Amino acid sequence: MRSLVLIGAGSAVFTRGLLADLISARDLGGWEIRLVDVNQVALAKAVGLAERMIAARGVEESIRVIGAPDRTDVLPDADFVVTCVGVGGRPAWQADHEICMRHGVFQPVGDSVMPGGISRLLRTTPVLVDIARDVAELAPDAFFFNYSNPMTANVMAMARYAGVEDVVGLCHGMHHVQHHLAAFIGAPFDETSTLYAGVNHLTFIYDFRRHGQDAWPLVRAKVDRELAEPPDPDDLGNIFADGTKAWNNPFSWELFRRYGAFPAAEDRHVTEFFPERWANGKYYGKTLGVDAFSVPEILDWGEQRYQSMIAQADGTAPLDESIFDRSSGEQEQLISIIRSVLTDSRRMFSCNVLNRGSVPGLPDDAALEIPGVATARGIRPVAVPDLPTPLRAILSRRLSSVYLAIEAAMSGDRDLVVEAMIADGAVTDPDAAAALTDALLDAQRPYLPRFA
Numbered sequence: 001m002r003s004l005v006l007i008g009a010g011s012a013v014f015t016r017g018l019l020a021d022l023i024s025a026r027d028l029g030g031w032e033i034r035l036v037d038v039n040q041v042a043l044a045k046a047v048g049l050a051e052r053m054i055a056a057r058g059v060e061e062s063i064r065v066i067g068a069p070d071r072t073d074v075l076p077d078a079d080f081v082v083t084c085v086g087v088g089g090r091p092a093w094q095a096d097h098e099i100c101m102r103h104g105v106f107q108p109v110g111d112s113v114m115p116g117g118i119s120r121l122l123r124t125t126p127v128l129v130d131i132a133r134d135v136a137e138l139a140p141d142a143f144f145f146n147y148s149n150p151m152t153a154n155v156m157a158m159a160r161y162a163g164v165e166d167v168v169g170l171c172h173g174m175h176h177v178q179h180h181l182a183a184f185i186g187a188p189f190d191e192t193s194t195l196y197a198g199v200n201h202l203t204f205i206y207d208f209r210r211h212g213q214d215a216w217p218l219v220r221a222k223v224d225r226e227l228a229e230p231p232d233p234d235d236l237g238n239i240f241a242d243g244t245k246a247w248n249n250p251f252s253w254e255l256f257r258r259y260g261a262f263p264a265a266e267d268r269h270v271t272e273f274f275p276e277r278w279a280n281g282k283y284y285g286k287t288l289g290v291d292a293f294s295v296p297e298i299l300d301w302g303e304q305r306y307q308s309m310i311a312q313a314d315g316t317a318p319l320d321e322s323i324f325d326r327s328s329g330e331q332e333q334l335i336s337i338i339r340s341v342l343t344d345s346r347r348m349f350s351c352n353v354l355n356r357g358s359v360p361g362l363p364d365d366a367a368l369e370i371p372g373v374a375t376a377r378g379i380r381p382v383a384v385p386d387l388p389t390p391l392r393a394i395l396s397r398r399l400s401s402v403y404l405a406i407e408a409a410m411s412g413d414r415d416l417v418v419e420a421m422i423a424d425g426a427v428t429d430p431d432a433a434a435a436l437t438d439a440l441l442d443a444q445r446p447y448l449p450r451f452a
Contacts, residue, residue, distance in 0.1 A: 001030035001064070005078045005139070007071055007131055008085035008148070009035035010042025013305050018082075019050050019065075020323040021335040023057050028339060030062040034074035043067045049313035056319050071131065075138035080338065083131055084147040087123045088447050090299050095443045096120065097295045103436040105426050106281025107272050108237075108293030111149040112201045113398065114272050114426045118405045119440045121153045122417065123447035125409045128154045132162035143341060143378060145170050145334065151200035151352050152399075155367035157406045159354055168379045169352025171200055173265030174369060175333055178350075180243030181208055181262065185218045196370070197359050197384040197391075199398060200352050201269035203369040204391045206261035216260070222246065223253050236284055237292025239268065239301075250284060251277075259390055268293040273398055275426035340374035348372065351379050359384050361392045366399050401425075412450030414441065 004022075009015045015035060022031055033050065037043040047067040054063050068074045075081065086093075096116040100107065103115075110116025128148055135144055144167045148154055155169045174196070182189040187210050195207035208215045226246035235247035246253050249267040251274075256262045263270045271278060271288060278288055286292035311317035333349055340347040351372035356364050358381045371382040401423035408416035414437065421433040441451055 001032050002028075002079045003032045003034060003077065004080040004082065005034045005036060005071065005074055005142075007036045007081070007083045009046045009067075010037035010039045011046075011084060011086065011306070013302075013309055014084045014147070015046045016049060016053070016309055016323060017332070018334065019053050019063075021332070023053060023059055023063060024324055025335050025339065026062075028335075028342065031064070033063065033065045034078070035065060035067045036069070036071045036074060037067075038069055040069050043069060045310050045313045049309055052312065052315070052319050053323075056321060057324065072134055072138060075134055075142075078139040078142045081135050081139055081142045081144045082147065082334065083128060083145070085124065085127060085131070086148065087120075087127055088444065090302060092123065092444060092447065093120070094295070094299055096440065097289060099439050099443055100436070101289070103427070103432065103439065104280065105275075105436065106278070106288045106290065107275075107426075108268050108288045108295065109201075109272060110289075110295065112152070112269065112272065113150070113401070114275055114424055115421055115436055115440065117150050117272070118401070118417065118420055118424065119444060121150045121405050122409045122441075122451075123444055124148060124150070125153050125157045125406060126450060129157050129161045129410070132158035132164040132167065136162055136164050143338075144168065145337075146352075147171070149200075150402075151369075152367045153402050153406050153409075155352050155354070156365060156402065157410065159367075160365065160406070161410055165354055166378055168372070169200065169367060169369075170333060170337070171265075171350070171352065171369070172332055173201060173269065174203055174350035177205070177243070177262075177264035177266060180266070181205070181215075181219070182210075183242065183244050184222065185210065185215055187215070195384065196264070196350070197387045197395075198263070198369050199367070199395055199402075200369050201265050202273045202395070202398060203264045203350070204259070204261040204387070205264060206386075206388060206391065208262070219256075219262075223256070227253065231284070237267075237286050237288075237294075239293055239298055259388065261388070261391060273394075275424070337374045337379075341376060341378070344376035346373050346375050348382070349374060349379075351381065353379060353381050356381070358382070359387055359392070361387075361389070362395060363399065366402075368395075409450070412448075412452075414438075414451060417441070 050065040096119045107114045151169045159165045182192045196205040223246045231247035241248040281288040283292045289295045372379040404420035427433045
């Protein structure tokens with residue numbers, strides 16, 4: 001029986017998806033799932049939900065679940081370790097959003113870059129580094145995957161400060177965008193292929209093919225046709241759009257027209273990497289984070305999903321067994337990667353790993369989102385030597401604030417936070433950057449022991 005440790009299991013939503021996929025993957029054999037969360041109430045709910053799911057499918061003999069508030073109790077001898085930690089949860093995310101808006105900064109996500117992303121980095125990255133140190137000591141042979149944002153910073157910091165250079169960051173964004181591109185030209189996903197490189201949430205797909213033939217001419221024809229028409233307001237800033245219309249992601253298609261590469265993960269994330277283009281958050285007549293990719297809307301959606309999971313865990317609502325018939329969400333590639341590792345079938349996936357020469361011209365210690373082959377010896381990155389120079393320049397610029405913010409998070413240096421804010425580009429006035437930094441540090445103080 002293999003073992004998988006899931007750290008941050010109290011979110012329940014990720015836990016549910018992972019368990020559903022494992023229960024459905026009968027070919028992978030038996031599993032002991034070790035759920036970890038420092039919030040013991042949330043942990044108990046996650047364990048209860050998992051037990052109901054296992055009982056519903058009658059797989060008690062092949063899948064066993066245990067819960068532990070202390071990861072060091074369950075890390076020894078783990079085969080796989082997965083982190084999905086969100087320090088402060090949705091309340092901290094909402095606080096970042098509201099504080100940033102009061103300071104004139106509007107962003108539609110706030111989990112990777114801009115001031116909201118930097119704030120999340122400050123409270124999350126040191127925790128991930130501590131976890132990585134425990135993994136290195138107690139489960140050195142485990143395959144280690146991270147889902148926690150900000151992905152780029154977390155992978156880089158775990159390598160630099162914990163010496164864990166083989167941690168692999170996973171995000172469903174690239175996977176979804178690849179499907180969106182196929183649907184955009186009306187092609188089955190299995191008939192298409194892509195080449196790409198970038199940083200998480202700003203990954204440039206510079207080659208897109210169908211049956212081996214260049215598919216960009218088909219894409220350009222549809223983009224030109226659709227963007228020539230006025231948009232339907234429902235197409236702009238819709239969090240749940242399927243990406244099949246050009247007006248679902250007008251800025252990403254503008255970048256495509258300019259650079260010949262389409263950026264993942266589309267406008268909701270990509271706009272945050274170009275804050276200088278959206279004064280006061282204005283986005284094609286809407287406001288980012290307000291009525292375009294509304295942050296309150298996504299927070300409310302997440303809370304409703306969580307409460308639904310809790311009700312199912314408590315038995316006050318029937319178990320939604322449809323989850324066993326479909327895979328969607330952050331965990332959806334994980335089982336396929338595990339299968340490829342265990343069988344050495346060497347399938348390719350999008351992975352966030354240290355560059356180490358895979359993309360010439362970018363720092364070796366930068367975490368890049370590039371293709372990776374899942375083998376019995378771990379993820380092997382695929383070299384991307386032909387990423388166009390203009391795209392490398394954009395990525396290099398975006399990495400500068402990440403380095404500063406990581407150093408600030410690990411040292412507790414408030415002045416470095418200010419410098420990271422300025423380098424990020426959303427706030428260029430030093431006094432304004434300092435005021436916003438102090439407001440965020442004060443609001444998130446319980447999660448920032450290094451800044452005490």
